[in-house]
Amino acid sequence: MSPDTAAATPGLRATGSSQLASATATPALSMRVVLAAIIGNALEFYDFSIYSYFAVIISRQFFPAATPTASLLMALATFGVGFFSRPLGSIVLGSYADRVGRKPALIMTLALMALGMAILALTPPYAVIGVAAPILIVAARIIQGFALGGEVGPSTAFLLEAAPRGKRAQYASWQRASQGASTLLAGILGVSLAQLLPGGAMEEWGWRVPFLLGTLIFPVGIYIRRELPETLAGRKPAENGVLMTLLAHYKRPLALAMLLTLSTGVSTYVGNYMTTYALTALHMPAGLSLGATLVLGLVVLLIAPVGGRLGDRFGRKPVMIWSRLTYMVVAYPAFLLLNRYPYGPVLLGMTAVLAFFDTISIAVGLVLIPESFPKAVRSAGMSIAYAFALMISGSTTQLMLAWIIARTGNPMSAAWFVILAGFVGLVAMTLSRETRDIDIDD
Numbered sequence: 001m002s003p004d005t006a007a008a009t010p011g012l013r014a015t016g017s018s019q020l021a022s023a024t025a026t027p028a029l030s031m032r033v034v035l036a037a038i039i040g041n042a043l044e045f046y047d048f049s050i051y052s053y054f055a056v057i058i059s060r061q062f063f064p065a066a067t068p069t070a071s072l073l074m075a076l077a078t079f080g081v082g083f084f085s086r087p088l089g090s091i092v093l094g095s096y097a098d099r100v101g102r103k104p105a106l107i108m109t110l111a112l113m114a115l116g117m118a119i120l121a122l123t124p125p126y127a128v129i130g131v132a133a134p135i136l137i138v139a140a141r142i143i144q145g146f147a148l149g150g151e152v153g154p155s156t157a158f159l160l161e162a163a164p165r166g167k168r169a170q171y172a173s174w175q176r177a178s179q180g181a182s183t184l185l186a187g188i189l190g191v192s193l194a195q196l197l198p199g200g201a202m203e204e205w206g207w208r209v210p211f212l213l214g215t216l217i218f219p220v221g222i223y224i225r226r227e228l229p230e231t232l233a234g235r236k237p238a239e240n241g242v243l244m245t246l247l248a249h250y251k252r253p254l255a256l257a258m259l260l261t262l263s264t265g266v267s268t269y270v271g272n273y274m275t276t277y278a279l280t281a282l283h284m285p286a287g288l289s290l291g292a293t294l295v296l297g298l299v300v301l302l303i304a305p306v307g308g309r310l311g312d313r314f315g316r317k318p319v320m321i322w323s324r325l326t327y328m329v330v331a332y333p334a335f336l337l338l339n340r341y342p343y344g345p346v347l348l349g350m351t352a353v354l355a356f357f358d359t360i361s362i363a364v365g366l367v368l369i370p371e372s373f374p375k376a377v378r379s380a381g382m383s384i385a386y387a388f389a390l391m392i393s394g395s396t397t398q399l400m401l402a403w404i405i406a407r408t409g410n411p412m413s414a415a416w417f418v419i420l421a422g423f424v425g426l427v428a429m430t431l432s433r434e435t436r437d438i439d440i441d442d
Contacts, residue, residue, distance in 0.1 A: 037155045038155060040113060043214060044148050052272050053190040056075075081142060090150055094242075098379045099242060113151070121208050123136040159174065174304070190293065193206050245377050246377045250377060257369040257372065258389045261365070261390065263421045264362045271296055276398070276402070304360075307319065307363035316365075317430075317432065321430065328419050338350045339411050371438065
């Protein structure tokens with residue numbers, strides 16, 4: 001952050017004599033409140049995971065084409081469409097959360113996400129309603145993208161602002177842990193359905209069951225989010241509007257946050273792509289391929305809180321940098337081993353090792369980014385950086401991997417992809433300001 005930016009940001013100062021309002025919010029940090037904050041983010045990754053697991057079936061249901069590869073590319077491209085509506089949602093809903101409050105923004109995003117998921121679950125296939133089928137799927141992705149663009153900022157800002165002194169990373173890391181929990185749940189459902197249902201039933205209706213179950217989260221989420229305390233009180237309002245203030249005074253942290261999220265987004269989506277990768281590039285059995293998802297979800301769920309504790313103890317930057325470096329070092333050997341020995345234990349072990357280091361880096365990054373902004377623009381800053389970065393990485397990573405592997409016939413392309421993205425993240429991490437000891441209550 002530049003000196004002029006720091007001067008314009010009175011809230012970003014070292015703690016000591018300052019009194020953190022977040023410390024007074026400790027009684028609100030029951031597991032119910034934490035769940036209310038992370039449930040929307042969890043629903044996002046649940047939906048993402050389910051779509052990724054059943055991408056091959058969805059491609060045949062809604063995007064018939066001359067070749068299976070073309071159908072899969074269209075299905076993955078349609079999933080990517082949702083990422084392009086995220087920036088609009090991040091601006092509209094992120095600014096709304098900074099002006100009106102975290103709580104109403106979180107209720108709105110959850111309702112929109114549930115609507116998009118219901119459309120995905122209930123749309124008839126192309127064979128029944130023709131071109132209306134892919135149009136409805138695209139519409140669902142746009143709605144979900146808009147909602148998700150405004151979800152992560154308010155929810156992460158709430159966790160930070162409600163957390164007690166010295167435990168901000170520990171609490172905010174549950175954002176990443178919730179992604180692991182939802183990925184694990186989605187993987188369990190996918191594996192169970194693959195084992196219980198014959199191929200015809202899975203193709204015809206079985207893939208819809210996880211989407212329908214996801215919509216059941218909506219009434220529970222709305223109920224518990226209505227009970228959230230509001231943490232926006234006491235902030236200094238943005239004088240020239242949230243967006244203009246953000247662009248005028250916080251361009252540097254915004255740019256670094258985008259680069260950081262772009263890098264970690266690539267590794268996240270490569271990890272979630274492992275099921276499709278094992279199926280299409282390595283021709284492994286469906287049940288075994290889905291097992292990689294279970295391992296991924298379990299590792300993320302267990303390791304993200306560990307990353308948060310490390311971030312609170314040693315600082316955000318050191319933990320992020322060493323974990324990202326280690327991830328980059330082991331990525332190529334891990335993919336090489338899997339391609340030479342495409343067996344179940346190798347797939348699961350490789351997925352676990354990469355997820356371990358990736359999760360630590362991402363969990364701490366989800367803390368450093370919102371801490372880099374004052375309360376008046378924190379939700380919008382986090383939302384916009386997250387949405388614009390994932391618009392690039394989320395909409396292109398799986399599509400590019402599928403295309404490059406099909407074009408070159410070289411499954412090792414995935415390893416080079418994440419290593420290259422890792423260098424981008426390292427630059428952003430190095431240039432970012434250490435935020436462990438700043439006062440975020442301004």
